Amino acid sequence: MQILRNVFRRKLRVFLTIFGITIGVLALVVMGSMAEKINLLVSGGTRYYSDKVTVAADGSAGMFSISPLSLTKYDDIKAVPGVAEVSGQIGTLLSTESGASFGMPAMIGGSDMRGDELESFKVTYSDGRALTPADVGSVVVGSDLVKQLGAEVGGYVTVRDERFEVVGILDKTLTAPDTSVWMTLPDAQRLFVQDLPEMIRSQIDETDLVTSFVVYPTPGTDPEQLAALINESVDGVEATGPSAFQEQIANTTQVFNMILYGIAIISLIVGGLSVINTMTMSVSERTREIGVRKAIGASDGQIVRQFLAEAGVIGFIGGISGLAIGWIAATAVNAALESSNLNLFLVTPRLAIGAVVFAVVLGLLSGLYPSLHAARMKPVDALRYE
Amino acid sequence: MPILIKGLDVHKRYVMSKDNYVDALQGASVEVEEGEMVAVMGPSGSGKSTLLHILGCLDSLNAGEVWLGGRRVDDLNGRDLTQLRRNDVGFIFQTFNLVSSLNALENVTLAAQYAGKGRRDAQEAARQALDRVGLADRQRHRPSELSGGQQQRVAVARALVNGPKVIFGDEPTGNLDSTSSDEIVTMMHEINHGTGTTFVLVTHDPGVAEACDRVVHMLDGRVTDPG
Numbered sequence: 001m002q003i004l005r006n007v008f009r010r011k012l013r014v015f016l017t018i019f020g021i022t023i024g025v026l027a028l029v030v031m032g033s034m035a036e037k038i039n040l041l042v043s044g045g046t047r048y049y050s051d052k053v054t055v056a057a058d059g060s061a062g063m064f065s066i067s068p069l070s071l072t073k074y075d076d077i078k079a080v081p082g083v084a085e086v087s088g089q090i091g092t093l094l095s096t097e098s099g100a101s102f103g104m105p106a107m108i109g110g111s112d113m114r115g116d117e118l119e120s121f122k123v124t125y126s127d128g129r130a131l132t133p134a135d136v137g138s139v140v141v142g143s144d145l146v147k148q149l150g151a152e153v154g155g156y157v158t159v160r161d162e163r164f165e166v167v168g169i170l171d172k173t174l175t176a177p178d179t180s181v182w183m184t185l186p187d188a189q190r191l192f193v194q195d196l197p198e199m200i201r202s203q204i205d206e207t208d209l210v211t212s213f214v215v216y217p218t219p220g221t222d223p224e225q226l227a228a229l230i231n232e233s234v235d236g237v238e239a240t241g242p243s244a245f246q247e248q249i250a251n252t253t254q255v256f257n258m259i260l261y262g263i264a265i266i267s268l269i270v271g272g273l274s275v276i277n278t279m280t281m282s283v284s285e286r287t288r289e290i291g292v293r294k295a296i297g298a299s300d301g302q303i304v305r306q307f308l309a310e311a312g313v314i315g316f317i318g319g320i321s322g323l324a325i326g327w328i329a330a331t332a333v334n335a336a337l338e339s340s341n342l343n344l345f346l347v348t349p350r351l352a353i354g355a356v357v358f359a360v361v362l363g364l365l366s367g368l369y370p371s372l373h374a375a376r377m378k379p380v381d382a383l384r385y386e
Numbered sequence: 387m388p389i390l391i392k393g394l395d396v397h398k399r400y401v402m403s404k405d406n407y408v409d410a411l412q413g414a415s416v417e418v419e420e421g422e423m424v425a426v427m428g429p430s431g432s433g434k435s436t437l438l439h440i441l442g443c444l445d446s447l448n449a450g451e452v453w454l455g456g457r458r459v460d461d462l463n464g465r466d467l468t469q470l471r472r473n474d475v476g477f478i479f480q481t482f483n484l485v486s487s488l489n490a491l492e493n494v495t496l497a498a499q500y501a502g503k504g505r506r507d508a509q510e511a512a513r514q515a516l517d518r519v520g521l522a523d524r525q526r527h528r529p530s531e532l533s534g535g536q537q538q539r540v541a542v543a544r545a546l547v548n549g550p551k552v553i554f555g556d557e558p559t560g561n562l563d564s565t566s567s568d569e570i571v572t573m574m575h576e577i578n579h580g581t582g583t584t585f586v587l588v589t590h591d592p593g594v595a596e597a598c599d600r601v602v603h604m605l606d607g608r609v610t611d612p613g
Binding site (some may be wrong): 002005006009288289291292293294295296297298299300302378379380383 | 439444445446464465468471472473476477479483484485486487488492496497500501544545548
């Protein structure tokens, strides 16, 4: 109580200081929740790609290719030693209207579902069931798209102007499947080809098309070596192993994360400087009080603890309010962007606790110098201070 | 009565810069017996307050010796000095020097807590001390809500709360009107007689000097008349 009373002795100044910390923590929470969201997306991807090889058309954009590839490559790839199963896949954007997008765009995923039993990245269903190859005209919907598409099991959703029956809704995975609609390969092939220019469309057979193959290695086969082997033995394709995802995505997002956290840390340092300033002023204003306290028996340690406690309280209040505002802001922005399925922020418990702890530690560190300075004064010098 | 406080040939120089210094004490010597109430008088700048601060272990000296209760104290380390301030000496100041954000009870409790008492015991001791100085009904008042005389009573209670051997007063009546001064002096006199607590009071006030057993006179950093 006495600590709080001392902290709020100079209301405006303390308010401004707390506000400084609040802004810093707010930045940390907002930037951090963005980074956390991306981290989970990436770690999901890393997990998904960790044990398989992705094959795309040669010279295409690699694993996220949307360039068509002929299904005839299936047999060639399957024949490569070390390949357990090959699955033909179509990946294409859910919406054909292009627009600036941040994070993971909503996708349509089509698969022939060969090798599903070998898939180590298991998904679970909050409602309904998994697709089977016989489910032409049906879809499974990712959790983030449920609201946008108005999906419910047994009902119908409209994807690229076609109606599909919903047979399953995925549990939240916090990674790519959340923003995907899954369908059978023939359905996906049809949608994919519809979107191609007329001239190309007339020249190709839509049932022969995939955008990538997922290759499941036999047990004990190294996916990187298998990728190299496929590149050697099959013409016109580009196979990549798990490290490609690391290199292409994880490393760039890591840089992005560092920038996000960097911005947040800088704003926190500014907040910390204002705590130093406030505590220094508070100490010099109360120099006489320190002299009195020492004259009546306070030890250096007791003086340090008193001022550190005040600085820690400033940090704590700033941390809590920054977290609260940041959480509200993140939730509000997420809610506002829900219709465009842009889930930007994720305030994780470790981020929330980390932000508050960081603010308290920052307050304590900032209070340390003024406190030590105060404690080391000779009582008579402190008493004489005007 | 045995000697409680002894200052022996105490020198103190305040250095403002290389060529600018003041020799506040130039070989001051003084002795105070247990249970005495002593006034220290002298013109401004004669070194009274400096001597008081050094005897009370609030300031260091450049040469000489200070003894308190048969123990040499001028060479103690910080921790021992803190212990000494907690248990053996009390201070009263001209400007009262209460902590403005704390009420009367909290101000007195603070000193008892620094001395190692638990919260409850410290509060009880503080209540008794406030009762003794006649402020039982002003415990919850902040210093700004008390008159000068009342604030000084709180300061006396604070000095008293740990049962010190000696209470040092630096112009304790300097900021008080004559009525309040008389009350404070009478109170200190009663405490001195009642508990045997030694008082050393730096003062300009003849009323204070009159109430004391003895008046020590100082001039130019030396004791000119031990009284």
